[in-house]
Amino acid sequence: MERTLTETDPTQPAPEPPVDAADGTAPEAAGPLAHIAAALRRERQKAGLSLTELARRAGVAKSTLSQLESAAGNPSVETLWALSVALDVPFALLVQPARPQVQLVRAGEGPRFAADRADYLATVLSTCPPNARRDLYLITAEPGPARESDPHMPGVVEHVVLSTGRALVGPSDDPAELAPGDYIAYPGDLPHVFEALDPGTTAVLVSEHT
Amino acid sequence: MERTLTETDPTQPAPEPPVDAADGTAPEAAGPLAHIAAALRRERQKAGLSLTELARRAGVAKSTLSQLESAAGNPSVETLWALSVALDVPFALLVQPARPQVQLVRAGEGPRFAADRADYLATVLSTCPPNARRDLYLITAEPGPARESDPHMPGVVEHVVLSTGRALVGPSDDPAELAPGDYIAYPGDLPHVFEALDPGTTAVLVSEHT
DNA sequence: CGGGTGCGTTCGTCAAGGCGAACAGTCGGA
DNA sequence: TCCGACTGTTCGCCTTGACGAACGCACCCG
Numbered sequence: 405m406e407r408t409l410t411e412t413d414p415t416q417p418a419p420e421p422p423v424d425a426a427d428g429t430a431p432e433a434a435g436p437l438a439h440i441a442a443a444l445r446r447e448r449q450k451a452g453l454s455l456t457e458l459a460r461r462a463g464v465a466k467s468t469l470s471q472l473e474s475a476a477g478n479p480s481v482e483t484l485w486a487l488s489v490a491l492d493v494p495f496a497l498l499v500q501p502a503r504p505q506v507q508l509v510r511a512g513e514g515p516r517f518a519a520d521r522a523d524y525l526a527t528v529l530s531t532c533p534p535n536a537r538r539d540l541y542l543i544t545a546e547p548g549p550a551r552e553s554d555p556h557m558p559g560v561v562e563h564v565v566l567s568t569g570r571a572l573v574g575p576s577d578d579p580a581e582l583a584p585g586d587y588i589a590y591p592g593d594l595p596h597v598f599e600a601l602d603p604g605t606t607a608v609l610v611s612e613h614t
Numbered sequence: 615m616e617r618t619l620t621e622t623d624p625t626q627p628a629p630e631p632p633v634d635a636a637d638g639t640a641p642e643a644a645g646p647l648a649h650i651a652a653a654l655r656r657e658r659q660k661a662g663l664s665l666t667e668l669a670r671r672a673g674v675a676k677s678t679l680s681q682l683e684s685a686a687g688n689p690s691v692e693t694l695w696a697l698s699v700a701l702d703v704p705f706a707l708l709v710q711p712a713r714p715q716v717q718l719v720r721a722g723e724g725p726r727f728a729a730d731r732a733d734y735l736a737t738v739l740s741t742c743p744p745n746a747r748r749d750l751y752l753i754t755a756e757p758g759p760a761r762e763s764d765p766h767m768p769g770v771v772e773h774v775v776l777s778t779g780r781a782l783v784g785p786s787d788d789p790a791e792l793a794p795g796d797y798i799a800y801p802g803d804l805p806h807v808f809e810a811l812d813p814g815t816t817a818v819l820v821s822e823h824t
Numbered sequence: 825c826g827g828g829t830g831c832g833t834t835c836g837t838c839a840a841g842g843c844g845a846a847c848a849g850t851c852g853g854a
Numbered sequence: 855t856c857c858g859a860c861t862g863t864t865c866g867c868c869t870t871g872a873c874g875a876a877c878g879c880a881c882c883c884g
Contacts, residue, residue, distance in 0.1 A: 436695050436705070455832055465873045470833060477871065478692040480841080481709065485646050495646070496706035499691065540773055540820065542795055563750055565818045567777030567794070584777070585752055585816065606795065608775045608818040610750065665862055675843045680863060687841065690871075827884095834877070841871080847864065854857085 436499045440484070441475035443498045447491045448473075462490035541609040545571065545600035552576060553596050561612045562592045569605025573598050582607075646709045650694070651685035653708045657701045658683075672700035751819040755781065755810035762786060763806050771822045772806070773799045779815025783808050792817075 448458050455473070459466035464486055471477050472487075488495040543564075564573050566582040574580045574588050576595040582588060590596055592611060658668050665683070669676035674696055681687050682697075698705040753774075755761070774783050776792040783798055784790045786805040790798050800806055802821060 436691055440691065454830080456830080466832080467834080467874075468872050471871090474833090478690045480688045480690050480871070481646055481650065481694060482688040483872075484691060485709070494706075495709050496704075499695070499705050540775070540797070542775060542797065544795075565750070565752060565777075567775075567816070567818070585754075587750070587752065606777070608777070610820060664860080666860080676862080677844075677864080678842050681841090684863090690841070693842075825884105827882105829880105829882080831880075832878095835875085836873105837875105838873080839871090840869100842869080843867085845865085845867105848862090850861070851859090852857105854855105 437478060438475050440479070440498055441473050444469075444487065445473045447493050447498070451491055453491075458487070458490055462486040539611040541611065543598065543605075543607040543609050545598060545605050545607075546603055547600050547605075549599070553592075553598070561589060562596070563587070563589045563610040563612070564598075565608045567606040567608060569600060569602035571598060571600050571602075571605050571607060573607070647688060648685050650689070650708055651683050654679075654697065655683045657703050657708070661701055663701075668697070668700055672696040749821040751821065753808065753815075753817040753819050755779075755808060755815050755817075756813055757810050757815075759809070761808045763802075763808070771799060772802045773797070773820040773822070774808075775818045777816040777818060779810060779812035781808060781810050781812075781815050781817060783817070 448455070451458075453461075455469055456466050458464075459469045462469075464483055468477075468479075468483065469487070472479055472483075484498060485495060488498055564582070565587045566573070566584055568584055570584075571582050572579045573582050574590050574596060576597050579597050579599070580586075580588050581601070598607075658665070661668075663671075665679055666676050669679045672679075674693055678687075678689075678693065679697070682689055682693075694708060695705060698708055774792070775797045776783070776794055778794055780794075781792050782789045783792050784800050784806060786807050789807050789809070790796075791811070792798060808817075
């Protein structure tokens with residue numbers, strides 16, 4: 405076993421994470437096996453389950469589970485999946501290492517998102533550090549015609565928290581009027597709008613790429 | 615093969631997703647193999663890679679890759695990992711299906727988080743629908759002594775966007791003073807503070823459980 | 825002291841995943 | 855038309871993951 409996981413192919417575009425660059429812990433290439441072992445044991449103990457019990461619930465041989473927690477071996481997806489279901493934790497948690505970092509973006513500073521209109525401005529606060537699949541935007545908008553967004557990738561969910569002003573936000577066929585502090589989430593793969601009703605309307609947008 | 619993946623163990627606490635309940639698409643239990651096949655082919659074609667080329671980059675036999683895209687077989691984590699690296703997509707994307715839903719929470723409505731102090735109020739906007747591992751809070755705070763948070767689980771990252779007022783936010787040893795629109799992210803497993811400096815300070819907090 | 829029960833580990837067997845090679849099919853140029 | 859380079863598929867072989875049973879250990883109760 406032991407395949408070449410560390411290969412960084414030079415011909416690959418390498419999307420260049422705009423914000424959130426260097427990460428302290430080992431990046432994705434470090435290999436998931438050791439992390440799986442640790443995560444598996446940690447989550448199992450957190451759930452207060454014995455190795456035997458978890459194996460029974462997941463329908464996995466406890467010998468297999470034992471070996472996995474010893475970082476011996478390379479589980480199949482189906483096996484690991486069964487364990488994640490039995491533990492009721494997201495699959496990714498068992499596989500993906502974490503990455504901590506402090507990141508600060510001042511109000512005016514972040515890279516602007518392609519502003520197709522003068523009265524609508526989205527500042528990127530945090531794009532997904534390769535594995536987290538969520539983007540954070542700060543929206544600033546002025547009253548005007550509704551901004552219709554084309555639907556994105558299927559599986560995208562958008563969360564909007566209105567900070568100041570008022571706005572009509574949500575699926576195009578049934579948007580909600582938000583006041584400061586209001587929150588709405590909707591599937592991003594449906595057509596949706598953001599229409600500011602008050603001047604100086606601002607909002608926080610979290611876009612999850614699932 | 616074909617293990618019992620759908621098992622919903624009654625003895626399991628079943629954390630009861632507080633917000634964001636029913637989901638349209640097949641939930642996690644549907645089994646990842648079919649999704650992997652589709653995602654693999656989709657991502658490969660999106661990247662404009664041939665099967666041969668991707669196999670070479672990932673260090674995987676192209677026969678293996680071919681079978682995976684045909685939904686034949688149950689790849690090992692290491693294999694799938696190598697492919698996710700070569701494709702430069704998050705591992706989870708290859709495995710997890712999506713879940714869409716519209717969700718609206720009015721300013722005063724969401725379930726309050728255990729307010730240990732009168733001048734600090736966190737409203738839960740969206741707890742992680744079992745698999746998304748991130749919480750959304752609306753913070754309302756008044757000037758007063760700094761609110762020190764005990765460090766959480768390792769791997770937790772908190773994102774704060776200040777909406778109104780001013781606040782001192784971040785790691786306890788080096789917090790940043792935020793003005794409206796400012797953004798900061800920091801590892802949640804370090805001690806950190808949230809200290810409002812202006813009356814009526816509000817912020818959006820995204821807590822990622824990795 | 826037996827001898828239950830639970831834990832987590834190690835053993836040997838069997839099936840299945842991963843591999844390279846050989847295979848069919850398509851496009852483009854000499 | 856033939857050739858070469860490319861695509862993605864299918865074919866045996868061998869390694870390895872997953873399994874059940876047996877094992878060593880702690881604990882508790884009669």
